[in-house]
Amino acid sequence: MVAQWIPVLVYLSLCAALSVAMFVASALLSVRGRNNTPATFDNYECGEEPDGAAWIRFHPRYYIVALVFVAFDVEAAFLFPWAVNLRGAGWLPLVDMFVFLGILLIGWAYAVRKGAIKWQ
């Protein structure tokens, strides 16, 4: 069971090595500016001087999206073992999953009603 992951490991290492190789090539071959001014290392803000840091508080709607996502992602994790074994398993697992999905749909309807996905 573990052995089937060995080629994946080797392949992923090759992929990572490729990215690293490009970094190395760039480090060796890239030019270095001789007359860089302090403005060279400013953040880009359309040519203006940057106005404060970008690390600010941001809108809570992103937090709500993350919450809804977690609920549905956990549900998806439960669906996979069920999906693989459904064929020939009879009606009980089907009914079980419909109850489960039904509860989830109520949660979805609640989120929609409360405007959790509204992006105002």
Place this chain on the structure above:
Amino acid sequence: MIPNPWLNGLVVGGAVLAVLMTLGALASWWERKFSARLQGRVGTTILGPWGILQPFADAAKMIQKEDLIPRDADRVLFYIAPLFPVTLVLGLAAVIPFAGYWADGVWHGAAMVADVDVGVLFVLALSGLMVFPLWMAGWASNNKYSLLAAMRAVAQGVSYEIPMVLAALVPVIASGKLSVTGVIAWQAEHGWIVARLPVVGFLAFVLFYLTSLAEANRIPFDIPEAESELVGGVITEYTGIKSGLFILSEYLHTLVASAVATGMFLGGGHVPGLAGLPIWAQVVISLAAMWFKTLALFVSIYWIRWSWYRFRSDQLMELCWRYLVPGGLGLVASTAVAVSLGWV
């Protein structure tokens, strides 16, 4: 498949990597030619025939460019973020069989790095990880455009992952297999998912295709890098090969996502009439068929990209949560009922 797993990873993995990188480079040239044709322009013409050597010149240029790190950036995160996107999208290809053949009445995968039991999960998990390098880059840049782009990219990436998982469940339920080879073998025996499950299979394919566009940040879902309002998106502050790696990862992402969609819904390398041919002929034909289907999907992605508009951020989230998520649940439920009734 070579019996020794280490050697198989090295040889087949190296070959898959070489093919994907070549195609990724050619894709950037091809897109320029294709978009030029759509807009009545000529595109690249100077380097090589039809300008086909342009991507190699671009790569050489990017490697030589000065590597600037903004003064206010989070230096470590900013430096390592570009290492991940190309690695992750290339990694997706690890479990895809690019060819196949009939032996003893069973379809076997060939030209694949690894036949992993949970290949479908592996693909979904890796593509879910793609939001991390984007967020690392956007946050570490300490640039307002980058940060906004990264937030949009994460919100979009995690949202569209849900309908993508639901669409991927349809072939899993039908075949009862979690390995990509298993799903393709079931399709070779019973018919491709798009056709075998009337309507539901086709809708699931469309849903998977749309969510792949969203995961790869392609039009109509490319608001995270909307250049008219966000400059360069998360790569605004990156120079040289680092921005090049982000751009390359997007070409590779659309390419690999097309291959995944082909395997899950269009039968992978399977075409009718292969049974009975010698194995080498089957492998050659199925390899050609796999790439034909994959590249056809790939072309359609860029066709959409150059002829359509992008959705606004709020429309995007609304589309996903209000329509695609319940739609995906409906597809899963109908497939489950159909399988339980013995219709498929």
